[in-house]
Amino acid sequence: MLTVRAPATSANLGSGFDVFGVALGAPADVVRVERAPETTISITGAGSQYIPEDPAQNTVGAVAEALDAPARIRIDKGVRPSSGLGSSAASAAAAAVALNALYDRGLSRNELVPIAAEGEALVSGEAHADNVAPSLLGGFTIATGDGVTQVDAAIPVVACLPETSVSTRDARDVVPKTAALEDVVDTVGHAATLTVGMTRDDPDLVGKGMDDEIVTPERTALIDGYEAVREAALEAGATGVTVSGAGPGILAVCHELDQRAVAGAMIDAFDAAGVESRAYQTTVGEGARLYRDGS
Template sequence: MVTVRAPATSANLGSGFDVFGVALEHPADVVQVEKAPETTIDVTGAGSQYIPEDPEKNTVGAVARALEAPAHISIDKGIRPSSGLGSSAASAAGAAVALNELYDRGYSPKELVPIAAKGEAVVSGTPHADNVAPAILGGFTIATDQGFTQIEADISLVVCLPDLVVSTRKARSVLPSQAPLDDVVDTVGRATTLTAGMCRSDPVLVGNGLDDRIVTPVRAELIDGYDSVRNAALEAGAHGVTISGAGPGILGVCPPEDQRSVANAMIDAFDDNGVMARAFQTGIGNGAELCSW
């Protein structure tokens, strides 16, 4: 039996749509696997009533098939589904790491990323790696067709999660098929600024790099109160704010001494818009970690 802790993640980071991601210190899923003749799944924890246990419909079932590693898989969800915090990716990443260990498949962490991405395809329709890459590798990651780059960074974050649901498929359906050249150039500049900030662990540069004119504006319309929450966070000391993944979670970069005030400001702003919310004072953390053998 193998147990793995797999972290929540925040993908896109505004300017890095489908490319950037970070692992969060918390929350996290706990995935436990045990060899079995065929794959079965049990799910408990946050939002477990909405997560299918059929291996054909759950991300971890696809991972078990890809690794040819049938198992009884238990998932204790610390990450609510449809949160923008990589809930399905955490389960897929945790299963990939655990089954690789259980069956001694010998894959490296980077080799496990595309395997875990096959699990993501179950919920999003395509095998995106922007969440599973940080969930496995940790830190700040850049996922492209050429491979995966991981950068260790020390940045304080606040993630505010409203009591709303935005499905990944819905969030992708509103994306524009084209963008003005000026907006593309601005986004490239923001993305490079963010990457430099991660390399330097500079929250000001990272915050400046979160803005984008292409994806965030259309997705913000799916989140009641987004503009007021963003403004409240900036006024409370955040260096930058954007949607976490597909939403509805909202990510803020701030100095550690301002985390509490930023978190409270975001919660209060949602409340002013008639939406209940909770906030995590967190940071960039490690990837999936083996807990027991």
């Protein structure tokens, strides 16, 4: 049996729609695999009752098929589905690493990205790499048609998850089909600023670079209490706040000394809006980790 822990992720980061992503230190999925004549899947943990165990309908089953690696697969969900924290990507990334090792396929982490992304297509309808790339590689990733660029980073963040859900498909439906040139120019500038901030481990630059006037405003309307939570986080010391992936999770970048205050402020603001939530005080961190023989 092989075990892989794959982290939650946050995609887009405001200015990097369908391109940027980061691995989060917590939460995470844990996937265990054993060779078997055919693939079977069992699921426990957060939101497991909503996830199909049929391999034909599960991201992990798609990964097993792509790698020609049938296995008995057990998934312990730490990343709740429909959270905006890359739930399906964490499972797909973990399975890709585990099955690649189980069957000695010899593929690199970068080569596993498109395979895990195919699993994501079952959820979003398209094979996007902005979540699976950071879950596999760790740090900050830039996923384009030309491949993935990865930067090790250690930025403190707070990921606040309300007890509501937003469908990935619904969140994509509100994405504008066109944008004003001035908004595009501003977003490109913010994306460049964010990228430099990641290379410098600079929370101030990263936060400044998260601003986006194209996609994010449309998605915030799907999250009850978003504006109040954003303002509360900024007042508590966050350098930037945005929707995590498709939502409803909200990501705040901050300095380490401000994490506790930011997390508390976000929870309190959601509570004032009548929404229960929990906050993860974590950092941009490592990608999927493989354990052999319990090590």
